[in-house]
Structure formats: structure tokens, C-alpha cells
Amino acid sequence: MKLALGRIGSQEAVSAAAAAMSVSAIFTIDSAREYSEGNLAYVTIPLGAAAALGAFLFIVFAMKRSGANDLTGLCEAMLGKAAVFPAIIAAALLVFSAWELMFRFAVMLNTFVYRSSKFAPVVVWVTLCPAIIAFMGFECVGRVGKIVGAASGVLFLLGLAGASGGFEAYRLYPIPVSEVAPVISNSLEASGRCFPALLALLAAAPAMQGNRRLRLAGVLAAAIAAFLGAASQLCIGMAYTGEDLSKMYMPLFRLNMVLIKESYWFRLDKLSLFLWLTASAIGAALYIYAASLMITRSITRYDVRPAVVSSCAVLALAAVIAQTSGESGVEAAAELVRRYSWLALPLFMLPALASLIKGRKTENEKA
Amino acid sequence: MKALNKLIASARFGTPDDGFELLETEKGTPNFFNEAGEKSQGPGTEEKKEEKVCGSVAGNEAALRHALRADINPDVIFRHFSLCGTVEALAVYMNGMSSASQISDFILRDGMRAKPPPENTGSIARYAIENVFCFGESKEEADLTKVKKAVIDGLCAVFIEGSPSAVIMDTRGYEHRAAEDAQSEKVVRGPQEGFVENIRSNITLLRRIIRTDDLVVEQRPSGGENGLNVAIVYREGVTNEALVNEVKQRIALLDTRTIINSGTLEQLTEKGSLAPFPRVLATERPDRTASLIMEGRVAVLLDGSPFANVMPTTLFTLMSTSEDSAMRRPQGSTIRIVRFIGAVISVILPAYFIALALHHQGLLSTEVLITVVSSRKMVFVPLGAEMIFLLIVFQLVREAGMRVPGNIGQAIGIIGGLILGQAAVSANLASSVLLIVVALTGLGNFCIPDYSTQLAAAFIRVSFVIAAWLAGLLGLFSAVLVMLSWMAMQKSYGVPFLAPFSPKANSKRPMILRGDVTMHKRGDDIMNAREDGK
Numbered sequence: 077m078k079l080a081l082g083r084i085g086s087q088e089a090v091s092a093a094a095a096a097m098s099v100s101a102i103f104t105i106d107s108a109r110e111y112s113e114g115n116l117a118y119v120t121i122p123l124g125a126a127a128a129l130g131a132f133l134f135i136v137f138a139m140k141r142s143g144a145n146d147l148t149g150l151c152e153a154m155l156g157k158a159a160v161f162p163a164i165i166a167a168a169l170l171v172f173s174a175w176e177l178m179f180r181f182a183v184m185l186n187t188f189v190y191r192s193s194k195f196a197p198v199v200v201w202v203t204l205c206p207a208i209i210a211f212m213g214f215e216c217v218g219r220v221g222k223i224v225g226a227a228s229g230v231l232f233l234l235g236l237a238g239a240s241g242g243f244e245a246y247r248l249y250p251i252p253v254s255e256v257a258p259v260i261s262n263s264l265e266a267s268g269r270c271f272p273a274l275l276a277l278l279a280a281a282p283a284m285q286g287n288r289r290l291r292l293a294g295v296l297a298a299a300i301a302a303f304l305g306a307a308s309q310l311c312i313g314m315a316y317t318g319e320d321l322s323k324m325y326m327p328l329f330r331l332n333m334v335l336i337k338e339s340y341w342f343r344l345d346k347l348s349l350f351l352w353l354t355a356s357a358i359g360a361a362l363y364i365y366a367a368s369l370m371i372t373r374s375i376t377r378y379d380v381r382p383a384v385v386s387s388c389a390v391l392a393l394a395a396v397i398a399q400t401s402g403e404s405g406v407e408a409a410a411e412l413v414r415r416y417s418w419l420a421l422p423l424f425m426l427p428a429l430a431s432l433i434k435g436r437k438t439e440n441e442k443a
Numbered sequence: 444m445k446a447l448n449k450l451i452a453s454a455r456f457g458t459p460d461d462g463f464e465l466l467e468t469e470k471g472t473p474n475f476f477n478e479a480g481e482k483s484q485g486p487g488t489e490e491k492k493e494e495k496v497c498g499s500v501a502g503n504e505a506a507l508r509h510a511l512r513a514d515i516n517p518d519v520i521f522r523h524f525s526l527c528g529t530v531e532a533l534a535v536y537m538n539g540m541s542s543a544s545q546i547s548d549f550i551l552r553d554g555m556r557a558k559p560p561p562e563n564t565g566s567i568a569r570y571a572i573e574n575v576f577c578f579g580e581s582k583e584e585a586d587l588t589k590v591k592k593a594v595i596d597g598l599c600a601v602f603i604e605g606s607p608s609a610v611i612m613d614t615r616g617y618e619h620r621a622a623e624d625a626q627s628e629k630v631v632r633g634p635q636e637g638f639v640e641n642i643r644s645n646i647t648l649l650r651r652i653i654r655t656d657d658l659v660v661e662q663r664p665s666g667g668e669n670g671l672n673v674a675i676v677y678r679e680g681v682t683n684e685a686l687v688n689e690v691k692q693r694i695a696l697l698d699t700r701t702i703i704n705s706g707t708l709e710q711l712t713e714k715g716s717l718a719p720f721p722r723v724l725a726t727e728r729p730d731r732t733a734s735l736i737m738e739g740r741v742a743v744l745l746d747g748s749p750f751a752n753v754m755p756t757t758l759f760t761l762m763s764t765s766e767d768s769a770m771r772r773p774q775g776s777t778i779r780i781v782r783f784i785g786a787v788i789s790v791i792l793p794a795y796f797i798a799l800a801l802h803h804q805g806l807l808s809t810e811v812l813i814t815v816v817s818s819r820k821m822v823f824v825p826l827g828a829e830m831i832f833l834l835i836v837f838q839l840v841r842e843a844g845m846r847v848p849g850n851i852g853q854a855i856g857i858i859g860g861l862i863l864g865q866a867a868v869s870a871n872l873a874s875s876v877l878l879i880v881v882a883l884t885g886l887g888n889f890c891i892p893d894y895s896t897q898l899a900a901a902f903i904r905v906s907f908v909i910a911a912w913l914a915g916l917l918g919l920f921s922a923v924l925v926m927l928s929w930m931a932m933q934k935s936y937g938v939p940f941l942a943p944f945s946p947k948a949n950s951k952r953p954m955i956l957r958g959d960v961t962m963h964k965r966g967d968d969i970m971n972a973r974e975d976g977k
Contacts (some may be wrong), residue, residue: 087947185917190801201917205924212932215946219931220924222945346806350920357924 081214081283081369086292088218089277089284089296091225093297096173096359097273098229099258101125101305103356104176104269106414107324113258114171114250116317117266120259121305124266126417129298130272131267131421133291138428139278140287141435147278147424148373154427162427166275169420170367171387172413173272174360178202179395181353184326186399189346191339195399199392202353206360207388210368211381214280217365221358228355229304235348236311239331243314250318268417273359275420276366328352364388451478457619463689465755475625494587496602496609503587503602503609507535512593517593522546527557527575530567531604542616549577550599550612555852576601578903580613588733590683595670615643621649625727627894630766637727640924642674645729649676649742652733657681665708665745666697672709674744676732676751682739683971689936690754705748719899722935724756731765739972741936756938759944759954761893762786767957770786773909775957783955785890787884790900793830794907794919796880801826802915818874827912833873833881836863923929942969 084092101121110117135147147166151159182202186195209216210227274294277284284290312327321327332345368383398406495502504521513519518538526532534550557575564570568583584590585608590600597615622644625637639647646660661675675692677687693712702708705725713722723743726732732751743752753760762782767775799806800815807815822829840859843935844852859883867873884904891897903926910922933940942948945963 085947089947120661190917197914198917201914201921205921208925212928216932218942218946219939220928222947223927223931223941224924256966313626346803346916352915353917354924443558 081106081280083285084215084218084283085285086289086296088215088222089289089293090296090300092218092221092358092362093277093293094300095221095225095228095355096156096276096362097125097128097297097301098304099177099352099359100173100269100273101266101301102308102328103180103326103352104173104414107327108281108322110262110265111318111321113255115248115309115313115316115321116259116262118306118309118313120266121264121309122268122302123259123263124268125270125298125302125305127217127267127418127421128274129294130442131271131425132278132294132298135278135352136287136291136294137225137430139281142431144431146281147275148370149426150431154430160374162424163370165420165423166279167367167370167374169417170272170276170279170370171391171411172410172417173269173364174206174367174387175391175394176414177356177360177363178206178391179398181356182395183399184329184349185353187325188329188349196396199395199399202357203388203392203395206364207356207384209361210365210384210388211260213380214365214369217358217361218283219254222364224354224358228351229300231348231351232304232355233307235332236308239268239315243311245314247315247317248313250308264418267413267421268307268414268419270298271418271420272363275424276362278424279366279370336417369422373408379399391401451798463685463934464938465683465686465969467615468479470838484656485632487665488650495589496585496587496607498605498607500602500604500846504533504535507591507594511594514868522551524555526554526567526603527559527573528603529557529559533763535602536599536614537594539616540595541599541614545614545616546599550601552615552876553577554601557879563950566606566608567603568608568610571603571610576610576612578612578614582611583608584611589892592670596672597677599704599859617646628726628728628764628892630764630769633766634728634730636729638729638744638749638751640747640749642672642744645744645749645751646674646676648729649733649736652729653678653736658736661691663691663694665702666694666699666711667702668700669702671702671746673746676736676737676742676744677950679741681973682736682741683973686755686970690743695748702745703747705743705745705750705752708745708748709752715897718933719902720758720930720933720940721761721893721895721899722754722756722940724760725750725895726753727751728765734765734768736758739970753937755934755942755970757935757942758930758936761896764892770957772959774840779955779957782890782892785887786900787887789885789887789891790904790907791881791919791923792887793834793884793904794911794922795916796877797827797830797908798911798915798919801912815876818876818912818961821869821871822874824873827908829873830881830908830912831905833867833877834884834901834908836867837881837885838901938969 101124105117110120113219132415137149138144139146139150140152143148144153146161148163151162155162178199182195182199185202186193186198190198209220276298277290277294277297281287281290284293308328312331314322315331316324324330328350332348364384364387365380368380368387372378372380372383394406398410469862497506498522508514508519508521513521519921520534520536520800522534522536524532524534532554535544536546537919542632554571554575560567560574561568567585570576572581584593584600585849590609590611593611594600596619599612599614601610601612603610619641620639622636622639624635637646642662649660650658655678657678657680659675659677659679661677662672665671665673674718675690680895690712694708697708697711699711702711709721709723709725726733727750729751732753736742737752740753740755743754745752763779769778770778781823819826824832836859840856840863841976843859844856846852847855864873864878865880868875868878888900892971906926907919907922910918912918914921931939931941931945939946944954
């Protein structure tokens, strides 16, 4: 039965989670809002990753104290049958994160590469990989993450280094410390983008072979995502001014395309887009699998695969609707989630806090 | 509701995943021995109902004549003689399978000329073994079924009047090929010998290399009605017993009409026969087999087949040769890197070219693009179809070259490669750029050492070309990811196909680079083998 997660090692867990968190942190930025006060992202992404990591470590600590195996177990211990509601919220957040990734990349591909193609076939191809990987199970997500994760990260950094000829430090102005409010609000949004990867690890915690490995996977994934996010945004910030950035759809792609046009590497800009797509497929697969697992465990206690298939079908359909119908309800809902997804952090810390208080009470009573 | 349940059952959702696991799972690490902690004999060792040898020669003869269809089988020989000049005896053997000179010299002549046994000698069969027949390998056998099987295998059975057991002597002497060079796995440096069709010779070739007391060669029926034997070779106490039992179980469950070669045996014992990659390593090199057995793997030899099936196997085993460890470290590592690059080129290059030429011309430099366009100016076939056509032609030439004997095969390769290619370009059936791509692909394909893996690469190559034809780089990247995820989930006798890389295993053995030979003292952790053999 595919409710059995299998077991994955630390390297696989770190690779999959880091890939998911990095692509979510870097590629799902809303340029207009993020860069409206200048480029703060090279500070806000690490801060957001740190906040998400803090919440993750708190929940892991609570799981350890309460003896729960995973996030669903923790919620069930605190809320009983009502645990289905946080599970649904978590699953919705994970599904949204997967949708956001797939939608962004489908739009990018349709805009920059397959201009003469319709949107729907691109979406189908983009959805295919995460769907198949998630269908094959959590072990598959981890293993494929291990195969392509490190290579994608290295190539990503090489791409940034290749553009270094056009970097100017003065473009980083205004410096983030001059205004604290946008830093805080952008960091909160960044934490909302970083948290789903850690949420997925919590959902699939039994596969991680113990709390220590789970913690290690979360810490390393957050550190890698913070580093890659900060590095990429710093490079973008040195390449374009905040004003230019707020008008750009995908500054990283343009960074590769424009700044090094005189060199041979100019012709590899689209190739780098496909490399990012590979990492995003791993991330989306992780989200889809974790969401399906949470739904399945909470509601049906049956096989995960039908939930994976239906999630992917819904995602592809939502992407097509969002693109073809312009300012649709899907896009409006997505915007809402984008803004307030950080609320998931306190939401899932609440049962953790409750379990800690309950545990302390029990200890006091025993004493 | 019933219909829904039926649908779920037909999709196999909810069915338990009961595949054999050798490594750590949710249930924990499997024990080295079975759960009870006792060493079992393994499945397939159950004895069938015995049919006893009777004390009467005539009775035994009648039973064997009936069982072996002697009335219509002229090659079953029943030779009556007088043992020690006093006791009636009958030698039964298969003409051609047994050595007639050995039987004449050491059974009939020695038996007839021997002195009469003294009184109160006890078992006459035991007396004959100890005092009459000059054979190293001889034993008493009371089970008539085993006697019959021994006769079919080429041994000689002697029934003695009044004895409730027959004397079985190994007189096998059928014609077989002498050990020659391994044809499909040639090496420059290292042993040249290959396996032959005779299972006994093959076991000897292995024993000559592995001279340890823990080497076990278990022989048992293969499960085919043709009655060939298999030999399961492993190191007792080093090879994981769960793995040995799994191999035995899969062989014991076989019940088919014919098993003639190790390829059939491989397919019958594996799960998921549609998978393009092999799950066992088929090698005709004793040195390679011995090296893998020493690491804790199991080898299965089939009588009549010059190949050993070694299991479990991973991608990295399939991509290595026995020569790797014979070379110095820099050369060995370089060759292995070249081999992997060749394999990647052979699988990716045609699809990548198709993707660039059809969907992403912007990624090609102007010069290359002009060359491609000008070379295809007169070709009327679509580019994707042209590529698939050329890949099929490549397989055609290769297959023809392999099936035609000796030097003619090489000539066919040259004719196919040069003349046919040139003619195809002249006839505007193919473009010269595509010919170069396919030629490079072919060279890369030959870098893959294992023949089955080469064929798997051909299958994957065409799939990638179709994906790239349909959706360019998006299709290619999707196909590569799907293939990687599929490979990541494949298992060979409980060991993941991409181990020890993904999942990462604690292995000191190198995967692509050739490590220091001293590091080879330790076996792969993926085998879950015991290191000290205790």
C-alpha cells in the first residue's frame, strides 16, 4: 500500500527539501511587490527561511515531546477528530505551492520559449513530471532529488557567476536597513514561501528515520535555500536597479539572457531555464506527495496515488483557467494566499504549543 | 460501491507492496539470517515422495526401462555383467553422456575380474565401492528417482542383485567446448578465459579463483521440464542469507516447459519483465563473477549456458568491466569517465539535436544552424522521422554484423556504415549532419560494456527522440526526469538500481571514478553482507 512512505536518507531528504524551498523562495517572487521599495530580497529570503526554520524546529520539538510521528499525528493528539481541518489547510497550502511553481514555469516557458504554442500543452508537459514522480512515492522524490538537486544548485551558481561582468554595487541602493517595515513584511511573505517545503518534511516525517535526521534535513535545506536565495537576489540587485526589477517578470532569466550576450554562454539562457524547471519539478512533486499524504491520512486512510492524480489534474486545470481567463477568481485567490501564507507558521505552531503545555501539565501532575 | 472496489482492485491501489527488500525499510533492517535466527535450507529443498531401489536387478531394470522409455530410446544402455564372477549386476548409463571407456575399464572390467567378496561383508554395494570400482566420485543411492536423474545426467548406475541400493559413479564424459576467450567481454589486460556450456567446468573455473572454505555451490533443478540443473554459487556466512533464500525461492517456483539459456532463466526469475534494464548481470567471465561473489553477491550458473547470472546488480555494476581494477588508477578512472560520457551521449545526443533543430534554433550558433539547414535542404523526410529511421538503420547494421560469422560481420558493418550512409545522403534520404549524430551515438553506445544495457539504451534513446520531437527541450527534460525516477525506483533482488548513489549507501567503493585498489577490501554496503564471514 502506498501509504507506506518507505525510507529515505539524509542526503535525499536534504536534496528534495532544499530544491523545493529554493525554487519556491527564488522563482515565486512577486516582482511588483517585492521590489517596490528596492531590492530587499537578498535579506528577506534568508530571514524568511530562518523564520520558517524556527517554526519547523519548534514543531519538531513538540512532536518529540508528545511522541507524535508526524504533523498529522501531532494535530490528532491535540485536536482529535478536528485535526482534519489543519490537515486540509496544510494540504491546501502545499497544493498551492506546487501550483505556484508549475504555473510560474509554465508561464515562463510559454513567454520565453514556446511563444507560438498554446498554454494548455505547456502546462500538461510541466505537470507531467511532478505527477509521475509523486505517483511513484516519497522514496522516488528523495532519490531523484538526490540525483539532480546538487547538480542543479551548482549549475545555478555557475550561471550567476557567469553574469558577474555586469554587476555594479551601486544598484543595490536603497540599502534595506533604511526602512524596517518593508523588510519585515517581505520577510514574512518569504517565510510563507519557504515553509511549505518544511511542512512537507513534517508530513512525511516517519520516512526520515528519526527526529535528529528530520531536524538535520530541515536545517540544511533552509541553509541551502537561504544561501541560494540571497546569492541570486544579490546578483540580481547588482545587475538591475529596484525600479527596473519591479517591472520585470523573471529577472533571473533576463540576467542570463542580457548581461552576457556577447559571450558564447548567451545561447545557454534557455537551457538554464530547463535546469531550473528540473529542480522545480522535484519541489512540486514533494509538495503534491505531501499534500496527498496528509489528505489521505486524515480522510480516507487509503492509497496516496489517487489523491496524487486528482491533485495534479486540478492543478493543471487551475493553471489553464488562471492563464486563459485573465483576472479570474483563481488568480485572486492565489494572490490572497501569496500574501498571507505566512500565517501557516503560527497556525501550525499552535497545536505544537498546546502539546507542550499539555505535556508540562501532565509532568507537573505526576510530580 | 462494489464497482468502485473492483476498479480500485484492478488498478492495484491499496494492495500491499510485498516486494523483497534486502536493505533497510520501514520494518527495519532485515536480519542477516531469517527471523527465527536459524539457518534454513531455503525453499525448494523439499523432498518428493521417494521410489526405492529394490533388491532385484530384474525389478530395477523393469522400472528403469519403463521410466526411461528404453524400448524406444536406444541410447539408454542396460549392460548385465557378473560382479566378482558371482553376483548378478546391471550397469545402466546413457550412451554419449557417459564415457564408454571409463565404464569399460573401471566398472565392467574391474567388476568382472574382482575377487569374490568374503562372507559377512555387509552391504554388497558398499563393498563394491570400497573394493571393486576404481572411481573417485561414487556413492550408494536407494532412491530410484535420484538414480534415474543421475543416469539422465550422464552418470552410471550399477544395480547388484540383493542390494537395496544402487552404486552411482560419475562417468560423465560428453563432448563440450574447451574454455576459450570470452567473446562478448573482451579485455586487454586481465584473464581471457570465458565460461563454457559445461556447468562442471564453469564451477571449476570459479573454484580456481575463489579458494575459500565458505564458497558454496548448491545444485538443483532449474524448474524446466527439460531437467537442466542450476548451480547457485555464494559465500556461506558472507552473502546475506535472505538474498540466497530469495534466489532459491524464485528458482524453486519455476515450473515451465523449457529453460535452455540463462537469459530465459533471468526473465523467469525477475519481476516486471517489461523493464528495459536488466536486473541481473549476465557475464561470461569467471574472474568477474568470482569478484562479485567475493563481495557477497549470488551467481547462478545454468547447465548448457556459458553465462553466469549475478544478482543483485546495479547500474554501476553494469557499467563496469573486469578490466577496471587491472589498470592503474588514473587510466582506470579516465576510462570509466569516458564510458559514462559515452553512455550519456548515446542516450541524450539524438534527442538533444532534434530538440534544438526543431524547437530551439536560437540555441544553435548561426554557423551550425546554416550547416544543419543546408545539409537538410533536399531531404524530404521530417527531421524526427529521419532520426528514428537512421537509428533503426544503425540497429539493423549492428544486428546484421553480429549474426554474420567472423570477418564478414565486420565487412557488413563497414558497408552499412560507409556505403549505405553515403548512398542515403546522395539519395536525399538522410542528411550528413544527422549521420554524424547517429555515428557518435553508436560510438557512445558501444562504450556501454553490458550488451543488455546497450539494448536498453537503444530503447530509451528512441523514447527521448520522440519526446524531444513532440516538445523540444521540455519534452526531453521531462523524459529524462521520468526515466530517472523510474530507474530510481527499480530494484534488483531488493537492492535499488541506482544504489549506492541514490539512495546513498555507506560504500567505500567508487561509482564512476576508480578508487584505490586497497579500498576494494570492503564490500558494498548495499549487499547487506557480512564482512568477516563469521
